[in-house]
Amino acid sequence: MSQGAATTIEPIGTPRVAPPARHPSRGWRRRLAYIVLVGYALLMMVPFAWTVVTSFKTLPDSTRPTLIPDPFTLQGWQYAIQVLDPSIVRLLLNSLVIAGAVTISNVLLGSLAGYAFARLRFRGREVLFIVVLATLMIPDQLRLVPVYILFSGIGLTRDLGQYVAVFLLLAISATSIFLLRQYFLTLPKDLEEAARIDGAGHLTTFWRVMMPLASPAIAAVAVLQFQGAWNGFFWPVVFLTEREHATLPLGLYLFRFAGGFATNWPPLMATVVIATIPIVVLYVFFQRYFVEGIAASGVKG
Amino acid sequence: MSVAGRSNPTPRIGARREAMAGYALIAIPMLLFLVLNIGSFLYAAYISTWKWNIRRGPQEFLGLENFQRALGDPVFQQAIWNTVYYTVLWVPLTMILGLSLAVVVNQRIRGQTFFRAAFYFPAIASSAAITTVWIFLMAPDGLFNEVRGALGLNPLFEAFGFGPSFNWVGNYRTAMNTVILLNVWTTAGTFMLFYLASLQSISREVYEAAAIDGAGPRQAFRWITLPMLRPAHFFVATVGVIGGLQLFDQAIFAGSPNGDPANSLMTVVLYLYNALVIQIDPGYAAAVGVILFVVIMTATLVQRRIFGSAPAW
Known part of the structure; x- marks a missing residue:
């Protein structure tokens, strides 16, 4: 993003420092460096390639170190869809619903609050913003017990309430508010003033003028929150205790401890593939937002 | 007016x-x-100061008894030891690997974008997926044991007491170390991104001035890059220690809720989870949470002392 406003760290893409070019012996060194680099890059990919390959193998074939399934079979996938309880289709839907709701909620609440903290004047604004940032210093594990007691008191530890419990915990993160506030601060005030002169109220100005301008920051928040909710394990393992409510990471956990299943690798690897592919797709298309999100989540320190 | x-x-x-x-x-x-x-x-x-019933609320005021009970429990002591052991090894190893990757990717090399993306790749998947794959790779009949056998490395492993189908994740001697290795691998890419942001903010003139003064690449790294990265070290170490002390996902996945094998994967957060969700003892669990919070805050303050102030950004 050209403005680089969403992050407080210099975005990737700034001029690089050239290593002092000297020795004539650099030729073979360079080649060696490339071999190491490519080797390491491959090492990063092997486990994922291996996972995909294994999901198309038969169980006896799955422990053999061969790259081509022999025979190629869809049994593992069939098993994961039809036999596993809950089916990976159910897990996928649960993950989509939770991650989707969390993403939408963070974008909406985060941009509204971010706009208020950046632009509107009200008493106690600075103190309240510090309160928002202070929430990042409280580890989830310390909140676990009181939140659990509170939620079990109001019926959020059973039935559909379990979804609500996880959603409420992830519905808004201080990181989202912080990212969007920082971005709104960089936008010129003239635009809003022009809209205001044309007779638009605060909300109209926000929807029609500010939200469209903030789309790079919104994208960063959306990607960051979707990934976080999709991959999340701690709150789901505590609250989504009814099997049919499990998300994909939780499904992997259940299957691992389901009796005798631990060694039925092909369907387990199929579940891993389903749990990972959406994030890989997001990563391929929105890589820069991942980088920005990581840089921004640095606030957590 | x-x-x-x-x-x-x-x-x-x-x-x-x-x-x-x-x-x-x-x-x-x-x-x-x-x-x-x-x-x-x-x-x-x-x-944390009460004997608490999940349905009926506070039962009996205990003062600091929950804390005494926790600190006196050998399993909790083991959990603290495991968690500290993990953090003390995992953080520096990940910093070294992350910094190395950042320095390499920061060079003028072809395919830089590809390498950066590839190195960060293991960090994007969920801990659940990555750990499942890891357990599969490190299983007794998994790829790791197969490959080392095929490469003829088994006598070497045998010398250290690891048989040809050793159960790396399931054996108490190696379980925590395999988790450390796993997390170094997955987190190094994240640390690389942090370091990269800092490396790119060091101006070229500094290096040029050093080169004029006769400094080689090694000296430049030792006397310019490393000191200039001080704020980044502080930041990465702090984030790392906070994350390390909260180790949970990989431990419960690789072992069990009970910290198997033989308590070797029992961590402080896993102990807390047990106290609340399995033993249903909220007062006791809350005390464990408070202890963890105090440890994290102390560690952060100590690091601030060591590395100096927080980075400007």
Whole structure:
């Protein structure tokens, strides 16, 4: 993003420092460096390639170190869809619903609050913003017990309430508010003033003028929150205790401890593939937002 | 006063409307934060001093008894030891690997974008997926054992007492070390991104000046790059230690809720999870949470002492 406003760290893409070019012996060194680099890059990919390959193998074939399934079979996938309880289709839907709701909620609440903290004047604004940032210093594990007691008191530890419990915990993160506030601060005030002169109220100005301008920051928040909710394990393992409510990471956990299943690798690897592919797709298309999100989540320190 | 008064004839009503809009826009997030973050922070401290029943609430005031009980429990002591062991090894190893990757990717090399993306790749998947794959790779008949056998490395492993189909994740001697290795691998890419951001902010002139003064690449790294990265070290180490002390996902996945094998994967957070979700003892669990919080805060302050102040960004 050209403005680089969403992050407080210099975005990737700034001029690089050239290593002092000297020795004539650099030729073979360079080649060696490339071999190491490519080797390491491959090492990063092997486990994922291996996972995909294994999901198309038969169980006896799955422990053999061969790259081509022999025979190629869809049994593992069939098993994961039809036999596993809950089916990976159910897990996928649960993950989509939770991650989707969390993403939408963070974008909406985060941009509204971010706009208020950046632009509107009200008493106690600075103190309240510090309160928002202070929430990042409280580890989830310390909140676990009181939140659990509170939620079990109001019926959020059973039935559909379990979804609500996880959603409420992830519905808004201080990181989202912080990212969007920082971005709104960089936008010129003239635009809003022009809209205001044309007779638009605060909300109209926000929807029609500010939200469209903030789309790079919104994208960063959306990607960051979707990934976080999709991959999340701690709150789901505590609250989504009814099997049919499990998300994909939780499904992997259940299957691992389901009796005798631990060694039925092909369907387990199929579940891993389903749990990972959406994030890989997001990563391929929105890589820069991942980088920005990581840089921004640095606030957590 | 006069200028402001003239340009806006009804400043009070406008200002009030603006303030009301401000409060309305932050109302829902603030409510959630006050109840689920700030409020529960204080509530946790309160709960930790009681014998608490999940349905009936506080039963008996215990003062610091929950804390004494935890600190006196050998399993909890083991959990603290495991967690500290993990953090002390995992953080520096990940920093070294992350910094190395950042320095390499920061060079003028072809395919830089590809390498950066590839190195960060293991960090994007969920801990659940990665750990499942890891257990599969390190299983007795998994790829790792197959490959080392095929490469003829088995005599070497045999010398250290690891048989040809050694169960790396399932054996108490190696379980924690394999988790460390796993997390170094997955987190190094994240640390690389942090370091990269810092490396790119060091200006080229500094290196040119050093080169004129006769400094080679090695000296430049030792005397320019490393000191200039001090704020990054602080940041990465702090984030790392906070994360390390909260180790949970990989431990419960690779072992079990009980810290198997033989308590070797029992961590502080896993112990807390057990106390609440399995033993259903909220007062005791809250005390463990408070202990963990104090440890994290202390570690952060100590690091601030070692590395100096926080980075400007």
